[in-house]
Amino acid sequence: MKKINADRIHTISGDILHEHVIVLDDSGQIKSIDPISEHDRASVEILKGDLIPGFVNAHCHLELSHMKGLVHTGTTLLPFLQSVVKYRDFPEDVIQEAIQKNDAYMYDQGIMAVGDISNKTDSFETKRNSPIRYYTFVEYFDLMQKSWTEKTWKQYQEVYELAPESIKDSRSNVPHAPYSMTPELFSMLKDSNSEGSTISIHNQETPEENQFLIDGSGAFRQFFEDFGFSLDDYKPIGKRSIHYALQFMRPDLKTIFVHNTTCTPNDLKAALAWNSQIYWATCPNANLYIENRLPNYRTFMEAGVKMCIGTDSLSSNWQLSVFEEIRTMQKYQSYVPFESILKWATINGAEALGFDDTLGTIEVGKSPGLVLLQLNAEGKVDQDSTCKRIV
Numbered sequence: 001m002k003k004i005n006a007d008r009i010h011t012i013s014g015d016i017l018h019e020h021v022i023v024l025d026d027s028g029q030i031k032s033i034d035p036i037s038e039h040d041r042a043s044v045e046i047l048k049g050d051l052i053p054g055f056v057n058a059h060c061h062l063e064l065s066h067m068k069g070l071v072h073t074g075t076t077l078l079p080f081l082q083s084v085v086k087y088r089d090f091p092e093d094v095i096q097e098a099i100q101k102n103d104a105y106m107y108d109q110g111i112m113a114v115g116d117i118s119n120k121t122d123s124f125e126t127k128r129n130s131p132i133r134y135y136t137f138v139e140y141f142d143l144m145q146k147s148w149t150e151k152t153w154k155q156y157q158e159v160y161e162l163a164p165e166s167i168k169d170s171r172s173n174v175p176h177a178p179y180s181m182t183p184e185l186f187s188m189l190k191d192s193n194s195e196g197s198t199i200s201i202h203n204q205e206t207p208e209e210n211q212f213l214i215d216g217s218g219a220f221r222q223f224f225e226d227f228g229f230s231l232d233d234y235k236p237i238g239k240r241s242i243h244y245a246l247q248f249m250r251p252d253l254k255t256i257f258v259h260n261t262t263c264t265p266n267d268l269k270a271a272l273a274w275n276s277q278i279y280w281a282t283c284p285n286a287n288l289y290i291e292n293r294l295p296n297y298r299t300f301m302e303a304g305v306k307m308c309i310g311t312d313s314l315s316s317n318w319q320l321s322v323f324e325e326i327r328t329m330q331k332y333q334s335y336v337p338f339e340s341i342l343k344w345a346t347i348n349g350a351e352a353l354g355f356d357d358t359l360g361t362i363e364v365g366k367s368p369g370l371v372l373l374q375l376n377a378e379g380k381v382d383q384d385s386t387c388k389r390i391v
């Protein structure tokens with residue numbers, strides 16, 4: 001048994017508690033939350049700072065961890081994607097070492113669960129043995145090439161069959177992004193997931209993506225041509241990219257839209273009319289790394305939607321830490337209330353992944369992990385703030 005007290009305990013599900021003790025068993029499950037007066041103070045670990053439940057990283061690509069520092073910053077999305085393709089072929093031992101190191105780093109940074117994209121099987125062994133709870137999104141794309149659809153389907157089905165699935169972990173088949181999916185591949189994916197699955201898709205990361213779906217013009221056309229791909233099969237839909245994806249995805253499954261940097265209130269409205277279980281994952285450091293821009297969080301707050309936070313991969317981030325994403329948000333969009341950001345970083349991601357049975361809030365019966373934050377005098381994360389895993 002462990003008894004822990006801190007200046008403030010952010011339960012996330014309810015009030016901020018003062019003068020309280022969290023009692024946990026050896027597995028980290030919370031047995032009770034009591035006023036400190038009910039315990040002998042000498043038996044309680046008394047901590048200075050703010051205690052929160054462990055973080056949930058709603059969007060990551062652990063298998064790209066060997067790319068740390070390889071890809072230039074500020075290039076915008078299409079040159080970025082070209083670099084990522086270039087650096088995929090690497091010695092297996094380098095890839096494995098980076099995956100293991102960054103799984104351990106995420107745990108150390110207080111992350112309890114990760115929504116993780118896999119195009120390959122590289123990360124599966126590490127994920128299976130990790131203390132982190134993983135949701136593996138096996139990601140499909142055929143780059144608008146009908147002649148690839150069948151082959152793509154088979155290739156990723158093989159990855160899916162090997163993906164971690166246990167009491168701790170989950171998996172599903174997901175589309176990469178509106179601009180990289182034929183209608184045929186979207187349709188094949190549609191019935192491949194069971195009820196209760198979560199789906200993830202990259203969405204509206206750059207203005208060119210919308211342009212490509214509206215009329216087929218712009219930098220994406222050049223991107224496809226540079227790779228030698230024909231766009232003969234491709235028909236623009238006259239609408240922004242999210243509308244293309246909505247036609248082919250299941251409104252009955254929880255869906256995480258990732259990035260959403262160029263999302264408008266009308267895009268949000270259309271998505272909400274389609275599906276009531278949508279989570280909007282923001283990856284601010286990746287957005288700064290690739291495009292030097294951030295989503296306008298006001299748009300999402302005004303629409304009253306559920307946000308969650310992702311780190312994306314080390315091809316587009318300096319580290320895999322939800323705490324560092326919070327630091328960036330507090331620096332550039334400090335109007336977002338800190339208590340809202342804590343929800344985005346914990347319970348919303350846990351719900352999105354279907355892991356809120358054990359994670360996301362400090363409640364009796366859960367095993368959410370505990371993270372101690374040192375905040376500034378205004379109770380916010382600034383350049384001097386720190387985070388430390390306690391449980």
Ligand SMILES: [Zn+2]
Pocket residue numbers: 059060061117202258312313
């Ligand atoms: Zn991503």
